[in-house]
Amino acid sequence: MTDVTPQTATDARLAEARRQTMGAARRRRWQLLSPALLIIGLFGLFPLTITLVYSFLSPGSYGGVRWEFSTDAYVQFLFDRDIFDDTLSFSATYLNIFARSIGLALGATIGSLIIGFPTAYFIASKPANQRNLWLFLITLPFWVNLLIRTYAILLIIRDEGIINLSLIWTGLIDQPIGILYTDTAIFIGLIYSYLPFMVLPLYASLEKLDFRLVEAAYDLYASRLQVLRHVIVPMAKPGIVAGCILVFIPALGAYITPDLLGGGKQLMIGNLIALQFGGSRNWPFGAAAALILMVVVMVSLTVYVRYSGKEGNGRG
Amino acid sequence: MATQTEIRDPGTPQAAAAQDVMIHAEGVIKTFGEGAGKITALDNVTVDIRKNEFFTLLGPSGCGKTTLLRLIAGFELPDRGQILLDGQEIGHLPPYKRPVNTVFQSYALFPHMSVARNIGFGLEMQGRPKAEIKTATEEMLALVQMEHLANRQTDQLSGGQQQRVALARALAPRPKVLLLDEPLSALDLKLRKEMQIELKRLQGETGITFVFVTHDQEEALTMSDRIAVMQAGCILQVGTPKEIYNNPARRFVADFIGDINILEGELQQDGGAVLLPGGASIGALLPEGAARSGKVSIAIRPENMGLTAPDAADASLTGEVTNIVYFGAGHNVHVALDGGGEVLVRRAQTDAQVGAKVGLAVPDAVQVLVD
Ligand SMILES: Nc1ncnc2c1ncn2[C@@H]1O[C@H](COP(=O)(O)OP(=O)(O)OP(=O)(O)O)[C@@H](O)[C@H]1O
Ligand SMILES: [Mg+2]
Numbered sequence: 001m002t003d004v005t006p007q008t009a010t011d012a013r014l015a016e017a018r019r020q021t022m023g024a025a026r027r028r029r030w031q032l033l034s035p036a037l038l039i040i041g042l043f044g045l046f047p048l049t050i051t052l053v054y055s056f057l058s059p060g061s062y063g064g065v066r067w068e069f070s071t072d073a074y075v076q077f078l079f080d081r082d083i084f085d086d087t088l089s090f091s092a093t094y095l096n097i098f099a100r101s102i103g104l105a106l107g108a109t110i111g112s113l114i115i116g117f118p119t120a121y122f123i124a125s126k127p128a129n130q131r132n133l134w135l136f137l138i139t140l141p142f143w144v145n146l147l148i149r150t151y152a153i154l155l156i157i158r159d160e161g162i163i164n165l166s167l168i169w170t171g172l173i174d175q176p177i178g179i180l181y182t183d184t185a186i187f188i189g190l191i192y193s194y195l196p197f198m199v200l201p202l203y204a205s206l207e208k209l210d211f212r213l214v215e216a217a218y219d220l221y222a223s224r225l226q227v228l229r230h231v232i233v234p235m236a237k238p239g240i241v242a243g244c245i246l247v248f249i250p251a252l253g254a255y256i257t258p259d260l261l262g263g264g265k266q267l268m269i270g271n272l273i274a275l276q277f278g279g280s281r282n283w284p285f286g287a288a289a290a291l292i293l294m295v296v297v298m299v300s301l302t303v304y305v306r307y308s309g310k311e312g313n314g315r316g
Numbered sequence: 317m318a319t320q321t322e323i324r325d326p327g328t329p330q331a332a333a334a335q336d337v338m339i340h341a342e343g344v345i346k347t348f349g350e351g352a353g354k355i356t357a358l359d360n361v362t363v364d365i366r367k368n369e370f371f372t373l374l375g376p377s378g379c380g381k382t383t384l385l386r387l388i389a390g391f392e393l394p395d396r397g398q399i400l401l402d403g404q405e406i407g408h409l410p411p412y413k414r415p416v417n418t419v420f421q422s423y424a425l426f427p428h429m430s431v432a433r434n435i436g437f438g439l440e441m442q443g444r445p446k447a448e449i450k451t452a453t454e455e456m457l458a459l460v461q462m463e464h465l466a467n468r469q470t471d472q473l474s475g476g477q478q479q480r481v482a483l484a485r486a487l488a489p490r491p492k493v494l495l496l497d498e499p500l501s502a503l504d505l506k507l508r509k510e511m512q513i514e515l516k517r518l519q520g521e522t523g524i525t526f527v528f529v530t531h532d533q534e535e536a537l538t539m540s541d542r543i544a545v546m547q548a549g550c551i552l553q554v555g556t557p558k559e560i561y562n563n564p565a566r567r568f569v570a571d572f573i574g575d576i577n578i579l580e581g582e583l584q585q586d587g588g589a590v591l592l593p594g595g596a597s598i599g600a601l602l603p604e605g606a607a608r609s610g611k612v613s614i615a616i617r618p619e620n621m622g623l624t625a626p627d628a629a630d631a632s633l634t635g636e637v638t639n640i641v642y643f644g645a646g647h648n649v650h651v652a653l654d655g656g657g658e659v660l661v662r663r664a665q666t667d668a669q670v671g672a673k674v675g676l677a678v679p680d681a682v683q684v685l686v687d
Contacts, residue, residue, distance in 0.1 A: 220438035
């Protein structure tokens with residue numbers, strides 16, 4: 001029993017020393033992380049906090065906010081306030097804009113998946129030394145400003161544009177089909193703008209695809225379609241998930257495309273938000289709309305990733 | 317006079333009746349590339365593979381073994397010639413319409429599916445009923461002794477286990493022909509021996525025609541019913557392991573399989589005998605179509621040569637022992653011939669001494685080689 005005490009004392013000293021070195025290591029770790037944390041705080045959390053705070057204030061008459069607490073911005077999202085007696089009546093105006101935006105963004109995502117998948121497969125099946133050239137061509141439009149590219153699309157689809165002129169010239173139609181300033185125009189514009197975001201991750205996962213697996217499936221009586229469904233698509237799943245996320249999010253918040261191609265008549269969420277900080281001078285409502293958009297994106301992403309992950313594991 | 321009937325010239329139709337033939341390839345030519353870089357992977361290949369046989373394609377790297385398998389499976393189309401499967405021309409059929417399955421060298425198991433689903437994949441794609449797929453999968457799992465691993469992901473299997481799954485997957489749809497492209501080359505020696513026996517057993521139990529590719533001559537000799545030796549896109553000789561080993565018709569075949577002594581001699585008696593450099597004359601086994609006179613090469617296996625006294629009656633050749641190497645199962649005795657050249661004699665027991673003069677006994681008839 002007698003030698004237990006000194007031993008415990010040594011143990012305690014050792015433990016103390018260890019605690020001190022570990023403490024030092026922890027401090028050093030925080031010091032190294034601090035620049036990153038500062039940037040995330042300054043450019044990520046801080047603006048988000050401002051947005052959150054502003055959404056609970058009252059609009060100033062010439063833009064900006066008055067520092068008066070109010071939930072009006074969120075109420076306004078679902079209800080119309082009568083100017084005379086302050087009664088609330090349900091209004092679906094903004095919900096509709098959200099629904100339309102989600103619909104268009106989903107459509108653009110599916111559309112670019114349908115176009116992007118064969119494109120990515122085509123590139124991935126080229127000899128290795130040619131692939132970079134094809135990838136370069138896919139990303140080439142990105143070298144030109146989005147605004148310019150959108151004007152180019154506008155020129156193509158307008159009534160006097162190349163599509164209508166050539167359709168009239170071939171005699172298929174005798175009146176120009178009015179694509180510009182419709183949802184179709186926005187749809188085309190969104191797909192065009194975000195297609196590379198779909199193609200690149202798809203290519204990344206298709207390029208890793210072991211072509212011998214495709215041959216094995218052919219050998220085991222799988223037709224071309226079955227090979228696609230049972231081998232290629234499951235193996236490309238990470239790319240499909242990534243591509244869909246990368247197209248859906250920016251498409252949902254798109255501003256320039258609906259502004260130019262929708263002619264300002266066909267609003268998407270991005271335009272709605274921009275309008276609140278501009279013409280409508282309702283900053284709190286703009287902030288609220290932005291936050292609601294963020295929540296919608298986060299919830300749908302979580303659901304999507306959960307679902308696609310589960311399906312991936314469930315196979316087999 | 318010892319002419320040969322066993323060795324068949326690969327260019328002529330074989331003795332097997334048409335209804336016994338599973339695969340008939342006729343004048344198949346396959347080239348890759350264009351112009352200067354053009355490679356002839358298969359150069360006018362004609363071969364019959366019989367029903368229920370374990371048929372091996374043996375040859376050095378790049379001789380066209382894989383290419384021939386891929387043509388049978390339908391992954392490549394021949395430039396010329398045709399391939400008949402069970403009497404049916406299959407040239408126009410894509411791989412998924414041919415009753416032929418492949419065991420790939422890399423196994424190519426689907427990593428996103430369980431072992432059981434991998435095995436049932438072929439039947440699933442054929443649209444067979446669920447119950448049938450289930451029974452067949454279980455049967456296959458039992459056949460390759462993998463029942464306990466049915467629900468594993470394939471990336472959690474050892475090399476030997478993956479090999480078994482690949483086999484079961486290819487056998488499950490009961491193809492008419494199973495193609496195996498060096499399926500054992502990724503396994504270590506012990507597992508390799510085990511799988512050789514396993515493969516042979518599976519072939520016997522299923523009665524499916526196996527076309528097996530290897531560049532390992534020992535593997536080919538132990539496993540095959542018949543072997544086709546290939547070189548540079550041609551099939552040089554087709555025969556049973558014994559025929560290929562004892563009566564190689566071509567110099568390449570003789571050289572490629574096991575140790576062999578190749579000596580020069582001159583044909584006599586219209587090809588019935590051959591005159592050895594030492595002056596002895598022995599019987600000649602002539603391959604079909606070989607010239608019946610002139611200088612030729614003959615082949616004698618080391619274990620078919622005997623050591624005697626230099627002046628003994630059966631000493632067809634004489635020489636001096638230069639080296640004796642013990643290798644466990646016997647001795648390799650190297651003898652420098654008096655007429656020049658060296659031969660190898662393999663004996664279980666020997667009392668020969670290095671430097672001693674010896675006589676060499678050769679078989680009554682020796683194999684004559686065509687270049
Ligand atoms: N797709 C292809 N393109 C070009 N050349 C090819 C192709 N496939 C095979 N070859 C060539 O054809 C010849 C035969 O190839 P093959 O793969 O059939 O050989 P192998 O006998 O299977 O060899 P190994 O034992 O190394 O597998 C080789 O010279 C090879 O380079
Ligand atoms: Mg090969």
